[in-house]
Amino acid sequence: MAGDEGTEDAPRPFDAKRRKHGNEPPLRESNGYTRHESESRGKSRGQGRSRDRDRDRDRDLPSIDDELPQPFDAKKLESAKKRQRSTSPSEQPRKLKRPGQRARISNNEAAAIRQRHEQRERESAQAATDGTTATAHAGQGGINDIVRQHYNAVPERGRDWRKTGSRIKGLRVFNNWVKSTLIQKFSPDEDHTPGAQQQGRDMAGAQGHELIVLDIGCGKGGDLGKWQQAPQRVQLYVGLDPADVSIDQAKDRYRSMGSQGGRGGGRGGRGGYRGGRQPQQQQQQQHLFDARFFVKDCYGETLDDVDIVRQVGFDPSPMGRSGFDVVSMMFCMHYAFETEEKARMMLQNVSSALKKGGRFIGCIPNSDVISNRVTKFSERTAEKKEDLVEEGEQPSEDKEEGEAEETAEWGNGLYRVRFPGKTPEDGIFRPPFGWKYNFFLDEAVEEVPEYVVPWEAFRAIAEDYNLELQYHQSFKDIWESEKDDHILGPLSERMGVRGRGRGPLLVSPEEMEVANFYVAFCFYKV
Template identity: 30%
Template sequence: MMRSCQESSSSAFYRPPHLRFKNLHLSCHEVADHYSGRTNQTLEQHEAGSIIHLKQFNNWIKSVLIQLYAKRGDAVLDLACGKGGDLIKWDKARIGYYVGIDIADGSIEDCRTRYNGDADHHQRRKKYCFPARLICGDCFEVRLDKFLAEDAPFDICSCQFAMHYSWSTEARARRALANISALLRPGGIFIGTMPDANVIIKKLREAEGLHFGNSVYWIRFDEEFEDKDAVDCPEWIVPFPVFKALAEEYGFELVFVKNSHVFVEEYLKKPEFVELMRGLGALGDGKEDQSTLSPDEWEVAYLYLSFVLRKRGQPDQTRVNSRRDKGKMHLSKEDIVYISD
């Protein structure tokens, strides 16, 4: 998975917080076009690349987060849900309701197909246990609290490998956090993964120029992007203390933040997560399959962190089930809702 992260210079990360943003509003459309353009791949092709162990490793991290914090019957808001790769994880958690939002219409269509069990994919499966809604729109730009008023409050919100896209401008970063805060119940959980700015800045300082990488990824600062066969669109790195401070303005408190290397060291001490890792195959299955992440893939994992935030306040133990009538167990093309600002 090649990643490209853009900023004007390394010094930009040490200015006052209100100057850490660049006015690159139109890049959200580049992101949408990029991911939609990849949808003519089958899901099997999408998952059978040369970095399969890295993908399995990332799936393990997301699975651990979901197993730690999702509870039976929870209402889930999945921001930047993409092609629905986490649907099976939510199903295993026995959630009660799911709303997925993504800016790329092609990805949402793939998510719909996957949810219906019609995907051209080896995981063709029975129906999921929860009703769902799918929405196509920019969740970092559109105000969602009124649009999803009848669906809220949600028990858990997830934004995996995408939260940094909201940081193209301060207004977008604030809209993203305002949306999540408004839609989560008091005590609700926000889980996510994003680039680790500390690691990226460290590597930039050690690099000879304004770019670095290996056989699996590259990061270039303040230069034009080249054509690549993976993620190749403007991205932003977010200094986590700045992200934490902004999240606190919207009523969140930090539960934990861990670099992926620390995350795997900690949670592989738990037998249930060891078995999960074996099942996914990121580090081999402990039997015939001895394949594992390459050193270059392991370096990519070091570029990311996982975080958990909790919305302040005492949770209301009364579940609101009527809102979930808006979801369906089978989604047609017409069921996808398109929203814009």
């Protein structure tokens, strides 16, 4: 055994009583040596050595008691002496070495640094123009503030201008039609009876259930009218957005809807959402749902601290029976993919807010389109380098001062996508978070940073939160599959997407290219 071996190997104290003739080592003399050893050593010593030196040596030898192991005493330990570090003479400075390739900043990193510096200068200039004090934003707050400031600054031009004066009016109505399609197809419960809304009553089940909707990133309330026309009646609508100006505009839009036709402020009257069934006569008289609006960051914070959300039900477990029927996230989820923490917080909020069987619908940038564009850019870059080699020139990674690194960029006269840094040559974004690009859309978005949402990664993470995919289509494919639907087809004519009588598509090729930059989805909570 290991313990026994340690005991046998330990030194034993000297015991004179245990000595036996012939079995113990020979006795040593006072000088520590046996008589035979002393005689041998004496013969070998030179005549030049003095007897005094021999006596001094013998006196310094340890005794038998000194050789015995002594008990450990921490008090006798001496503290380590601090080593004095010599300073280099000032007149002899260290010779600087040129950093190796691994230590140098790459061209992409240098370009990214320059762009971040320019971005900070633009933010400071904007803050000075507004008469505010520039504040340094760190961590997750930086991008959130940029996006919030942008959408707060977008002017409200009115419906008439959007229908007549806008250069992207075809794109606007087409995107709105796609969102209406999602609401028409996936907002109703599975047992909802089609046509009940038009009949002035809801026949969705024995309980007469009405929808409770959570709209994350509701913006200015542009989808309020779409929910008013939902096939299953909406009882409560909760709109959340980080931009406070947008929330104020959404409240104004809701009040305007309530004042039209003298229908009051909402389905619940002044009492608001009651969480229960109302008398049928009252339901038929009040046509506008109850709505609540809050300024909220739904990606960096939990929704558990929003009172109305907690009242409806906020349960992360898959067996939760209470909660919202639908969570909608239109054209905003890509901001959550700045970091994995934000993406998971977003999905945690969605899943916890949904009841079992609830639907999660939304629109995001099409990662397949982005990957194809990035791959083509990498191929063109490689071809340029090959052409230089064939012409006898050596491709150089060094750039002149002020010359920016060429990065993936594409668009047309209406929109532009530009990556500030290096992109993967194969178009596969690994890891799936933090791949920033700048997006510009005429009349709508001014170079706002957005993030790639790699579809398969998003789908896999959603499964971790009990969200199962039911639908995934590009905007172009949605149009091809739904344009002749008996409900969605006529709706496209009324909204101005196509001419009357199944007329031609009223969306220009440039606008359609922008629209195809997006996909729509629907998940069910299982």
